[in-house]
Amino acid sequence: DATAAPICIIAPISSWAAAVGSNLKTTGAFTSDFSAFVATIPYNFYALLSLVMVAVICLTNADFGPMRRSELRALKGDLGAVDVPQASQFEAAEKGKVWDMLVPIGSLIVFAVVGLLYDGGYWGSDPAYHTMAAAFGNCTAAKALVWASFGALVVSFLLFVPRGLLSFRTFMDGAVEGMKAMLPANIILVLAWTISGVCRDLLQTPVFVQTLVADGNVSGGLLPAIVFLIAGFLSFSTGTAWGTFGILIPIVVPVAQGIDPDLVVVTLSATLAGSVFGDHCSPISDTTILSSAGAGCSHIEHVSTQLGYACIVAFCCFVGYVIAGFTKASLAWSLGGAVAALLVSVFFMHMLSMKRQPDAIVQENAN
Structure with missing residues (x-):
């Protein structure tokens, strides 16, 4: 804090x-x-x-x-x-690495910054918002953070499920538990x-x-x-x-x-x-x-x-x-x-x- x-x-x-x-x-x-x-x-x-x-x-x-x-x-x-x-109902994946934690968190930060710039008009038609300071001032943070959360969730899914770290059901159960928390x-x-x-x-x-x-x-x-x-x-x-x-x-x-x-x-x-x-x-x-x-x-x-x-x-x-x-x-x-x-x-x-x-x-x- x-x-x-x-x-x-x-x-x-x-x-x-x-x-x-x-x-x-x-x-x-x-x-x-x-x-x-x-x-x-x-x-x-x-x-x-x-x-x-x-x-x-x-x-x-x-x-x-x-x-x-x-x-x-x-x-x-x-x-x-x-x-x-x-005690967690989810078992730890034996093949999990530190990068499996860092990549989703990093993607959340990247998506948040990109979302803020996009919503603020950084790539829009108005040249007045083609600077980072102006775009940040014109953005709506709530929408950008929702996009970033969804993007990080997709990255986590692609990182965990295809590699067999988590099953599809376990991943979705974990997402629901996170929302409930x-x-x-x-x-x-x-x-x-x-x-x-x-x-x-x-x-x-x-x-x-x-x-x-x-x-x-x-x-x-x-x-x-x-x-x-x-x-x-x-x-x-x-x-x-x-x-x-x-x-x-x-x-x-x-x-x-x-x-x-x-x-x-x-x-x-x-x-x-x-x-x-x-x-x-x-x-x-x-x-x-x-x-x-x-x-x-x-x-x-x-x-x-x-x-x-x-x-x-x-x-x-x-x-x-x-x-x-x-x-x-x-x-x-x-x-x-x-x-x-x-x-x-x-x-x-x-x-x-x-x-x-x-x-x-x-x-x-x-x-």
Whole structure:
């Protein structure tokens, strides 16, 4: 989950970049929307610090908070809310190779990219969409992903059945089981979209945030940090990063131009970073729901265990944006301060968690 949206928001060739660019067009503040998006990447502290957090946790095993409690419980054999799969009704094929897994996954990625370009008009009659950035911005991802899924399924069929790895019946039974496994996630998604609609249409959360930003008297130095918090709140409440882009970008860019033109790029980056933060830890976000479903973990368990990590990263991002606001967008000071704050925070929280929750294995060895 931590390497999903944070990667997409700093990938120049992606539908996310196209979505940001389409919102930037309405401001008229940049001569090149693509160049403006690329300029935000070094200041997108949440995306960068999320990747640093993943690397630090993987290399040092410095878990803390609810995640550490869950891991200690798992070490004792209690998997808690994890949905442990029952013994499979399918027998493993003796002739199966690693490539039998990599080729279908690779074909899924290739078909998805080709489908996005085709649906966006890359090979169409309109020359305006004959670039990758324009085609990605014009595409409908839902249709392209359906085509990619079907194409990968056909590739798997041709790879497995003719070679005798799986019988036709076993292959089709496996496909049906895979679809059934996604049904709970689809139900949660539908209900989450319902809650998101209530926040957006009935509670008028976007209008409230828009008024708060437009009418608030914000000092220049604190502008990026405050925009980051507002974007995070709105994205968390509605469960969508893209919707947050569309609401805040047309507002914050003119505000930043009026307060301090030197902070326009940093403020735009703070908008994108806050949007991803809220989307990353929101229980009604599609990325959160599908991550928990893919891991076979209880949805609420996943939300509670990752929330501590996400909030630590967000706190360090806030520190970085405060520094950026008062140093006229100095990347060295702001990003360096944010990374330093992250490392200190992670190891402090780990040491604090060690005192409250001694490692079960250490206790057993001592006994």
